[in-house]
Amino acid sequence: MRADEVGLFEGLPTKDKDPRRSLHLDEVPVPELGPGEALVAVMASAVNYNTVWTSIFEPVPTFTFLKKYGRTGPLGARHDLPYHVVGSDLAGVVLRTGAGVQAWGPGDEVVAHCLSVELEAPQGHDDTMLDPQQRIWGFETNFGGLAQLALVKTNQLMPKPAHLTWEEAACPGLVNSTAYRQLVSRNGAAMRLGDTVLIWGASGGLGSYATQFALASGATPICVVSSPAKAELCHRMGAELVIDRVAEGFRFWSDERTQDQREWRRLGSRIRELTGGRDVDIVFEHPGRETFGASVYAAKKGGTVVTCASTSGYMHEYDNRYLWMNLKRIVGSHFANYAEAWAANDLVSRGLIHPTLSRTYPLDQAGQAAFDVHGNRHQGKVGVLCLAPGEGLGVRDEAQRERHHQAITRFRNV
Template sequence: MEQILEAIQAGASSDDIANLPIPESYRASFVKRDEAAMFEGVDSWDKDPRASLHVDQVATPELAPDEVYIAVMASSINFNTVWTSIFEPLPTFGFLDRMARDGEYGARHSRDEHIVGSDASGVVLKVGAAVRNWKPGDEVTVHCNYVDDQDPSAHDDSMLAANQKIWGFETNFGALADLSVVKANQLMPKPTHLTWEEAAVNGLCSATSYRMLVSDNGARMKQGDSVLIWGATGGIGGYAVQYVLNGGGRPIGVVSSPERAELLNKMGCEAVIDRKAAGYQFWSDEYTQDESEWRRFGKDIRAVNGGEDVDIVFEHPGRSTMGASIFAVKRGGTVVTCAATSGYMVEFDNRHFWMKLKKLLSSHFANYAESWAANKLLDQGRIQPLLTDVYDLDHVGDAALAVHHNEAEGKLGVLCLAPAEGLGVSDPEKRERIGEDKITMFRGV
């Protein structure tokens, strides 16, 4: 890997990189099959990713014809890495064992270690025999939608494919490593003005937000639409705010501190609700929601939204907020949800839902076309990375713990093969034109 890094830093040609030997092993972060029960009886909050995420050498897998090896320069932490590291809601080795039934190349994924990570920026090292559009030396980012294009269910919207998986979560050989194996249809051009770490943090969260709001598979936000965004400075909420602004909408950001409200204002989001200051108690006890609190919340929304209810609610907390979200969206409006970070058994008053013809729409990551479109907006500088801090791979457990305990805004990057921050910018003029202050707005938050 040192030889590979030297070649990348020296700007080696495609042919020179293609002739580099692929190492028999590489450094990676992984969980172990024989430790899957290590947190039994421990409260979820107290499960520590630093105890379960190991960094060591792993064997390099064989390359399938539709795959490439990439040198991973940087990656990032997503909640799915946290879930894998604390073995919730279940150990991910079951996913890998099911992949082993998919033939020779599927069998590679069933190992005693699960190499994690679902975001990457890097350099193509070698391509399989069936790869057409990519070559060694290409600088790329990677989206995490993993599908078999021989299955007919994958050819309308690949997120509806019967065999759709998330790379690095439901597959092996993820991105928190110096090397990775990905399908060619996961590759996208790296934005030329971004550093390795800035380019690595966007794929999963940015494309998820794009599908939820912009895509025909999502809420189909129009110019002028008002959008309530929970966790508006978080990993997906911060991208949602940008997509609403870029699309001519009006974001109403919900956050939990004056500092986060100030960050939203800096992003251009004028309408902000500080839920902590408001002290909303949507649940009066474990089993009962308080409609008067929904009504107070709706009144506060109208106060910052020109007296109107919102057209769309960007929902991901789940149980703690779904009742309020369904109540607050306007007659005929849409609640679009992609997660349930506060609990997945949601409840709402169906009378407010059916009698006012509201819509509840599910969304999960993004297909290749949506991911590509989101990446193009990043390359154009219309959407900015939400990188707040950077860790090295040896401290990936610390980064995962920070995400687990909601201690970080935006996204946490992880340097893999890249030896330092600030590398990888191939178009400094474009970076200057877009503006350093915009690109690095979330740094140090």
């Protein structure tokens, strides 16, 4: 991203802002390596919705974040540049490490989670997501994963799952960790055996991991999708209860200012029809404005709406009577701390959770990849090859791959 193009889409509606115009493939200097950091050769990366936000300069240009980081000191100042190397996922090989690093060294095959913290204040030492200097790497910092080389803190590194290819291993990081904290962790909804969970966008990058966590935990997911193909993907993952919101004609807003509460009630009735009369214990929220009123209504008495992101809009509206009079909770959840990210990655390494890679792009088509995610033209996650010369490379454990091959590849070319 280039700072001199911040006004590129001025006056255009969000849907018409085209990441292919704003994301560029350029050569830039390799950043200086600081203490506790690593320079990683990126074999593959992936596109997340934060890359879409960056590429369309919404809700604010990310150069605002880089300038703020630059004011923290000399190491932060390296990030305040007239360009932003974006991307919050990677799978690759450690090239060099900075002073004080003992756990990782050159040649280690790694994936990276996207939590960047300084941990110089006390607030972050119980939960690193509460650190006042908490940032999302490749979004609020520079030198992200959509590049040949990336700069990370070594407390972002985790072992690459040995049975996955580079592009498969690059995909779970951000969304898998986010879904783990949001659903499984005590910092999120603390999902339990037997819970019923409503999952919006259940075949997408985030929802596909939420669906897998629900199934693996003995919960019952109710998967909300927008097409028969996406419904089929949920069935492939093992989900039985699926709502195609487009086919069933759900429209929660009668106009831009007015929600249709009859549609909330229709959704509640549809859920009870599928579950044999049960309301949902947990609503896994991330669309935001479009669905939030319905989510608050649909949660059972004493239930939980756990929310991250807001891909359809940040200004949520809901009827508070359904919240306060029914003792429901809204829990905000943002990415994951190192322990949560490590646990989520370990589940992938053990073959209990699987990547949801559907398609891979070369690095020079990262703009097209972001464009496709922006327009919801994708399933699961889309990968980007960086230094890897082609797909299918990087597998070290062929036996485990063979055991899980069908699950690993179920999203491909759908």
